[in-house]
Amino acid sequence: MIQERLLEIYEILLCEFGRQNWWPGDSRFEIAVGAILTQNTNWNNVEKAINNIKAENMLSPESLYKCPEEKLTELIRPAGYFNVKAKRLKAFLKWLIENHGADIDSLESIYAGDLREELLSIKGIGRETADSIILYCLDKPSFVVDAYTARIFIRHQFIDQTADYEQIKELFEGALPEESKLYNEYHALIVQLGKNYCKKRKPLCDECPLGHLPRSLEEEY
Structure with missing residues (x-):
């Protein structure tokens, strides 16, 4: 049912x-970086940050990891929360380099559940980000x-x-x-x-394609 x-x-x-046709990105690594940067912002801002990284020819695990944090924060500034996101990105890169030889393709051989545990062990990588990397970057089923x-x-x-x-x-x-x-x-x-349609404060229920389904708006979500 x-x-x-x-x-x-x-x-x-x-x-x-x-x-x-999600997720935009020219490589698995770019998708992973995007998954980390997209939290609490819209995709247009993430694209600007990634384009800044590309302009410096730094879109690789080794280049970004070696990048001074002060410079990295400037590159990803459009994505917002840039100080926090720089630390999260550095933590992810450290894990990828030290545990998987900087080879994001090697993650494909890891069972999704085990990979999720590894990703969640990285400081600053939460469940939504981990699942986004697993699903969109590696094409593994993780909702x-x-x-x-x-x-x-x-x-x-x-x-x-x-x-x-x-x-x-x-x-x-x-x-x-x-x-x-x-x-x-x-x-x-x-x-x-x-x-x-299903907006937080003013949902457009009468226009929504799911408007015919049972619903309750008694609480704020």
Whole structure:
């Protein structure tokens, strides 16, 4: 039943928005960097930061790791929270270089669950970022949960408003086929729905493609 309902929503959103072709990036490493920089900002700002890095010919693990932190913060300034993100990026690079020979392609051979544990052990790498790297960078099935996901599926009564990240992730992974392409597209479509209709303060329920589904707006999400 849950699987049918989630797949129905997926098809509705796909019909509404079309395929999103996430995640933008010319290489796996660029996608991983983008996943770290995109927290608490929009993608246009991340693109500016990545373009700054490219302009300095520094888009490689070794070059970025050797980059003085003061310079790195300036390069990624457009992404916001640049001091914090520089430290997170440096921690990720240190892990990648010391544990995997700076070879991001080598991560492909690691089981998704084990890789997630490794990523979460890196200071500053949270669950959403780890899952984004696993899914979008390495094409492994690990459903990404964000604020839009929680808001939409709490409002539509799939989950309780007290549900945490892991519980929401388990809802999707337990009900949907274990397919990275499905997880990828579904999360991208959820983001579009959240941005355009299921807004935090003034949701556009009457115009929403899911407006016909049962919902509750009694609480603020």
